[in-house]
Amino acid sequence: MHILFLTDNFPPEVNAPASRTFEHCREWVKAGHKVTVVTCAPNFPKGRVFEGYRNSLWQTEEVEGMRVIRVWSYITANEGFVKRILDYQSFMVTATLASPFVRGVDIVIGTSPQFFTACAAYVVSRLKRVPYVFELRDLWPESIRAVGAMKDSAALDWLEKLELFLYRKAAAVVSVTSAFRDNLISRGIDGSKIHVVTNGVDVARFNPREKDAELVHSLGLEGKFVAGYIGTHGMAHALDTLLDAAAKLRARPDGDRYRIILLGDGARKVELMQRAQSMGLDNVLFVDSVSKEQVVRYWSLLDVSIIHLRKTELFTTVIPSKLFECMGMGIPVLHGVAGESAAIVEKEQAGIVFEPENADALCEGLVSLAGDPALYERYRGNALSGAQNYDRSVLAKKMLGILESITGKH
Known part of the structure; x- marks a missing residue:
């Protein structure tokens, strides 16, 4: 089987869509299938092309058995709604134009979070007369409303109609959460073609x-209890809560014991750094994004991982992929996301769930883990054993079975 995968994020980018796509495709190649990935020049999240690449019409490389075709796109930082839409739409166009040059394709996959890539996958599938699969990573454009990036309008209504059209035309929808599946069924999409393949972790790379030692010394973390957030610093993440918790920790008699690291980039990073400085938070460290190869070194610094999203109904349906990475590393989690992902934390007993945007609850959970070694070790062991239930190689085989079933019927 020849799988054509369209995605606007791919390594060396290190965000969740890039990692999931790479790790799934790698497993499909190992299983004996041919995989071609059409993507753009790596630039996320700063909107700057990574060293060694260029934003040209066409460039190819071989990555662990995959053929990777990189096409031109309008590049912008991960901030500003209109510019990001232009980014998404430009890739939709160039990916569509590039795909006819990929021969002998049996199935086309388009991945979200935004669905313009799925638009391209649908068009390409019609041109090639093969099935297409919508990999659903986010309920977009509903998430636009949730973070207040765009007011209700006729444009948003039109986008939702297009979204539903793409679901209906897909041979299958592969959702990363059960809540997304329920949402689609409630909106009239055939549940028999919606499959759930959650995010997971490459247990060969993310392990205890x-x-x-070098990073501990350079960042001045000797003898500190370190909590950290690793990921995008965007509107959806409400990271002001971490700064408020840091202020409360700093006011404690043992406050110097604690450090909070925020690693990554995003639309709100500069604003967060300015606020931390104005609050005099010398217990908060900001670190820029690092390469896929380096990120595990920074995970190792953490005694506790903080996962957080805004307090809104939509985010009860998401499962942040970093949850599985910290479980694989054996790092207990302080989980400030309600809903399906909180249920996983509680089921696996991998950490403490706290109310989103509640700095007091975050501070209380952090102090509790730091002050109770037995509790900490219990969560640590549970996280490690729970990670085995989300082994990326197993999940990739599950999705491959879905693809094989579709091409067999076709």
Whole structure:
């Protein structure tokens, strides 16, 4: 089987869509299938092309058995709604134009979070007369409303009609959460073609290790209890809550014991850094995004991982992929996301769930884990054992079975 996968994020980018796509495709190649990925020049999240690449019409490379075709797109930082839409739409056009040059395709996959890539996948599938699969990572454009990036309008209504059209035309929808599946069924999409393949972790790469001594020294973390957030600093993440918790920790008699690291980039990073400085938070460290190869070194620094999203109904349906990475590393989690992902934390007993945007609850959970070694070790062991239930190679085989079933019927 020849799988054509369209995605606007791919390594060396290190965000969740890039990692999931790469790790799934790698497993499909190992299973004996041919995989071609059409993507753009790596630039997320700063909107700057990574060293060694260029934003040209066409460039190809071989990555662990996959053929990767990179096409031109309008590049912008992960901030500003209109510019990001232009980014998404430009890739939709160039990916569509590039795909006819990929021969002998049996199935086309388009991945979200935004669905313009799925638009391209649908068009390409019609041109090639093969099935297409919508990989659903986010309920977009509903998430636009949730973070207040765009007011209700005729444009949003039109986008939702297009979204439903793409679901209906897909041979299958592969959702990363059960809540997304329920949402689609409630909106009239045939449930028999919606499959759930959650995010997971590459357990060969994310596994327990000693704290990186060089980083501990360079960041001044000797003897500190370190909590950290690793990921995008965007509107959806409400990271002001972490700064408020840091202020409360700093006011404690043992406040110097604690450090909070925020690693990554995004639309709100500069604003967060300015606020931390104005609050005098010398217990908060901001670190820029690092490469896929380096990120595990920074995970190793954490005694506790903080996962957080805004307090809104939509985000009860999402499962942040970083949850599985910290479980694989054996790092207990402080989980400030309600809903399906909180249920996983509670089921696996991998950490403490707290109310989103509640700095007091975050501070209380952090102090509790730091002050109770037995509790900490219990959560740590549970996280490690729970990670085995989300092994990316197993999940990739599950999705491959869906693809094989579709091409067999076709």
